[in-house]
Amino acid sequence: MRFAASEDEIMVEDMLDRALREARDRAPHVDGHAPRPDPDVLREQLGSLGLWGGWLPEAAGGADGGPRLLMTLARGLGRVPTYHGLIGGCVLPGAILAGTARQDALDLTARLVAGEMPVAVAVLEPGTRWDFEMPVTQAEPDGDGYRLTGVKSHVAEGATAEVFLVSARDGAGVSLFLVPAGSDGLTVSPFPATDGTTWAMIRAEGVRVPASSRLIGPDDGLAALERAFTLAAFAAAAESLGSCEAALTQTLEYLRTREQFGQPLATKQALQFRVADLHVDIEMLRSQVLGAANALADGYSGRARSDVAAAMALAVQTGDLVGREAIHLHGAIGMTRELGVGYHLLRADVLSRWLGSAEHFRAKLMDLEEHAQ
Amino acid sequence: MNMHAGNEVAFRDEIADFCKKNLDPEVRRLSDLGLPVGEAALLEWQTKLVARGWGAPSWEEKWGGSGWDMRTLFIFEEEMAAHGAPLVGTFNIKMIGPILQAHGTPEQQAHYLPKALSFEHAWCQGYSEPGAGSDLASLQTRAERDGDDYIVNGTKIWTSGGHLANHMFCLVRTSREGRRQAGISFLLIDLETPGISQRPVHHFYGAHVFNQFFFDNVRVPVANRVGKENAGWDIAKSLLEHERLFSARHTEARRKLGRLERLSKDVRIHGRPAIEDPQFRDDLAKRKIELRALENATMRALERLVDDGGIGPFASVLKLRGIEVNQRLDRAIVQLLGPDALPAQAAWEDGALNAFVPDEARNAAESRYWWRGPAIAGGSQEVQRSIITKHILNL
Numbered sequence: 001m002r003f004a005a006s007e008d009e010i011m012v013e014d015m016l017d018r019a020l021r022e023a024r025d026r027a028p029h030v031d032g033h034a035p036r037p038d039p040d041v042l043r044e045q046l047g048s049l050g051l052w053g054g055w056l057p058e059a060a061g062g063a064d065g066g067p068r069l070l071m072t073l074a075r076g077l078g079r080v081p082t083y084h085g086l087i088g089g090c091v092l093p094g095a096i097l098a099g100t101a102r103q104d105a106l107d108l109t110a111r112l113v114a115g116e117m118p119v120a121v122a123v124l125e126p127g128t129r130w131d132f133e134m135p136v137t138q139a140e141p142d143g144d145g146y147r148l149t150g151v152k153s154h155v156a157e158g159a160t161a162e163v164f165l166v167s168a169r170d171g172a173g174v175s176l177f178l179v180p181a182g183s184d185g186l187t188v189s190p191f192p193a194t195d196g197t198t199w200a201m202i203r204a205e206g207v208r209v210p211a212s213s214r215l216i217g218p219d220d221g222l223a224a225l226e227r228a229f230t231l232a233a234f235a236a237a238a239e240s241l242g243s244c245e246a247a248l249t250q251t252l253e254y255l256r257t258r259e260q261f262g263q264p265l266a267t268k269q270a271l272q273f274r275v276a277d278l279h280v281d282i283e284m285l286r287s288q289v290l291g292a293a294n295a296l297a298d299g300y301s302g303r304a305r306s307d308v309a310a311a312m313a314l315a316v317q318t319g320d321l322v323g324r325e326a327i328h329l330h331g332a333i334g335m336t337r338e339l340g341v342g343y344h345l346l347r348a349d350v351l352s353r354w355l356g357s358a359e360h361f362r363a364k365l366m367d368l369e370e371h372a373q
Numbered sequence: 374m375n376m377h378a379g380n381e382v383a384f385r386d387e388i389a390d391f392c393k394k395n396l397d398p399e400v401r402r403l404s405d406l407g408l409p410v411g412e413a414a415l416l417e418w419q420t421k422l423v424a425r426g427w428g429a430p431s432w433e434e435k436w437g438g439s440g441w442d443m444r445t446l447f448i449f450e451e452e453m454a455a456h457g458a459p460l461v462g463t464f465n466i467k468m469i470g471p472i473l474q475a476h477g478t479p480e481q482q483a484h485y486l487p488k489a490l491s492f493e494h495a496w497c498q499g500y501s502e503p504g505a506g507s508d509l510a511s512l513q514t515r516a517e518r519d520g521d522d523y524i525v526n527g528t529k530i531w532t533s534g535g536h537l538a539n540h541m542f543c544l545v546r547t548s549r550e551g552r553r554q555a556g557i558s559f560l561l562i563d564l565e566t567p568g569i570s571q572r573p574v575h576h577f578y579g580a581h582v583f584n585q586f587f588f589d590n591v592r593v594p595v596a597n598r599v600g601k602e603n604a605g606w607d608i609a610k611s612l613l614e615h616e617r618l619f620s621a622r623h624t625e626a627r628r629k630l631g632r633l634e635r636l637s638k639d640v641r642i643h644g645r646p647a648i649e650d651p652q653f654r655d656d657l658a659k660r661k662i663e664l665r666a667l668e669n670a671t672m673r674a675l676e677r678l679v680d681d682g683g684i685g686p687f688a689s690v691l692k693l694r695g696i697e698v699n700q701r702l703d704r705a706i707v708q709l710l711g712p713d714a715l716p717a718q719a720a721w722e723d724g725a726l727n728a729f730v731p732d733e734a735r736n737a738a739e740s741r742y743w744w745r746g747p748a749i750a751g752g753s754q755e756v757q758r759s760i761i762t763k764h765i766l767n768l
């Protein structure tokens with residue numbers, strides 16, 4: 001498979017740019033903030049263009065665009081600061097729902113594809129970082145249904161979701177349940193994260209759900225989560241790539257125009273070499289994200305998973321470095337919300353806090369390679 | 374032949390098979406450890422390659438080349454390195470050969486190319502001088518016309534392999550007017566010519582790679598000039614991009630990673646194999662990831678080479694990172710070995726050390742020292758960063 005963007009991909013990039021511009025033009029101006037695309041307008045636009053869920057298989061209402069389309073989309077969104085919600089609102093739930101053949105799941109997927117965010121995935125639990133293999137949340141058989149009890153932390157897009165996909169211990173395995181947000185015994189506590197996005201903590205106290213709410217049974221739950229989080233990490237790596245590209249572009253533009261000591265900062269070799277090194281790091285990230293996209297497109301193999309782990313390990317490291325350097329090379333104005341270049345560091349941090357640190361993904365890569373032998 | 378997915382596997386197999394049948398196991402072992410294999414072994418290997426039609430694959434077919442496209446050439450090099458084939462005749466095959474084919478007279482081509490291919494001539498590169506390094510255009514060695522000869526005076530330094538060579542291609546000053554670059558010519562010098570003397574310059578850890586040459590009224594026929602007078606700079610420059618792509622060195626890094634992984638099962642940290650140590654695992658994962666990204670970047674470059682015929686300053690990205698990846702792997706190997714990286718190369722010669730220290734330790738430290746060099750040569754890391762700044766980032 002090729003690395004260079006195909007004509008279709010270049011077209012998608014153009015469509016995305018137009019949608020982002022339009023959503024920015026229609027966003028209300030807020031004093032003291034850099035202008036940003038309005039996320040609702042953006043999702044609606046991308047949904048109607050068929051881009052938002054176009055990466056999903058046709059059977060699930062997508063366009064079979066696969067990992068390459070997801071990469072193009074996430075990277076493009078990463079270039080422009082906006083609360084897009086792609087990973088929590090579309091990738092995670094989409095990957096899980098599309099893996100089932102149930103009509104209610106496909107109905108929800110159709111809404112995802114249109115740019116709505118009806119479903120949030122509630123998997124992480126307090127004090128366990130990224131280990132979702134052993135949830136404390138428990139599903140107990142109760143008549144012809146189940147009773148769910150437990151706490152789920154850091155649920156992306158959880159504040160506005162209509163339905164949660166909740167993982168819970170179910171006998172010897174882990175199952176995934178569809179739980180409506182308004183269920184008796186379910187409390188949803190929204191909170192803001194450091195990048196300005198809104199999340200939620202969820203507490204289930206003996207929430208009663210019918211048997212049919214068990215979307216994925218105890219034998220397949222962990223595999224479904226693993227797959228969904230692999231795809232989420234891939235999308236996050238692609239988003240980071242876009243974010244790094246944008247941060248560097250903005251920084252270069254500033255170095256060209258800002259004058260000190262009677263000369264543009266761009267003439268100072270100490271600064272030139274710093275940005276040259278960032279460029280090299282970003283090229284390596286780009287190469288690995290492309291490699292992971294092509295490996296995933298060939299099938300969900302151990303190699304593809306380790307390529308994703310490698311991409312995300314680089315993304316976390318590079319996103320952090322580029323985010324810090326972009327601020328520093330701007331001087332004091334880099335610290336301001338009004339300029340907004342600091343968004344890239346905020347976002348790099350949130351993606352890594354949420355999906356895993358560089359160390360986490362390196363350990364994953366090692367385990368995957370050992371199991372492949 | 375041109376490469377496509379269908380015959381690539383077969384081509385790689387063919388090379389693997391050729392290496393298995395023709396490569397002396399001892400030579401393979403030495404080159405797997407990154408050690409020089411010796412002049413006699415190199416000559417023998419080149420003779421086999423020439424017989425197979427693979428002696429100078431990048432050359433024109435009429436001079437013994439293969440007619441392969443760039444992608445095929447790249448795969449050839451990658452696969453040769455992966456099977457422990459020694460790197461042969463960089464100066465003969467990768468440098469003077471292409472230069473003469475592009476810029477030489479028919480007489481120069483007919484005289485020099487067959488001898489460069491057979492290794493009857495061994496070439497070295499005389500560009501750098503004590504006062505002219507990164508700023509090569511400031512070179513001072515001068516060539517003055519005297520009838521049908523030039524009289525050459527001056528000195529060349531850092532000449533790799535000069536002690537094994539009998540010919541030097543050389544940049545000399547033929548004019549002091551106008552731009553400094555516009556007063557440089559490209560000369561071919563027979564090192565037997567009277568007036569030439571040389572001395573070895575040893576690497577800090579003892580290896581003999583470098584030499585210095587002194588030219589005292591050395592007569593070089595004008596017929597030995599390649600290209601027009603004062604056109605030498607552009608001739609020398611024309612090779613650089615190509616040189617950088619092929620020096621991305623991902624194959625060498627892959628070999629080092631294999632060595633590090635083998636060692637990580639044998640060397641123990643706190644009584645357990647190193648591979649089980651969390652700190653070591655994390656470091657190993659870093660090395661694996663950066664090499665994987667470099668390999669993907671190299672494949673991207675190759676794709677562009679086929680699409681566009683060149684990769685421009687992306688070559689600088691590859692050189693910069695390719696060298697860093699190699700240097701970090703060398704460091705990781707030495708760190709893992711600990712005291713086993715103490716013995717110098719000479720300690721291995723009688724074989725007694727093998728009872729105490731794993732063979733994988735051989736040349737580990739020296740490789741680390743050797744790899745300081747590529748970061749300085751061929752346009753230093755700083756020169757690459759300047760190219761990226763100017764030609765990619767447009768600062």
Ligand SMILES: Cc1cc2nc3c(=O)[nH]c(=O)nc-3n(C[C@H](O)[C@H](O)[C@H](O)COP(=O)(O)OP(=O)(O)OC[C@H]3O[C@@H](n4cnc5c(N)ncnc54)[C@H](O)[C@@H]3O)c2cc1C
Nearest residue numbers: 498499500501506507508531532533746749750751753755
């Ligand atoms: C292993 C090895 C093999 C070699 N083989 C050959 C050979 O066969 N033939 C031959 O002709 N030459 C050879 N060379 C010489 C090589 O081309 C020079 O070393 C190289 O051009 C750098 O020049 P220099 O060593 O004089 O360093 P200098 O140019 O003096 O540089 C010293 C330091 O300053 C940095 N520097 C220089 N200019 C700048 C700048 N503008 N901005 C920022 N930093 C700068 C450099 O990167 C370096 O770190 C070899 C060198 C090595 C290390």
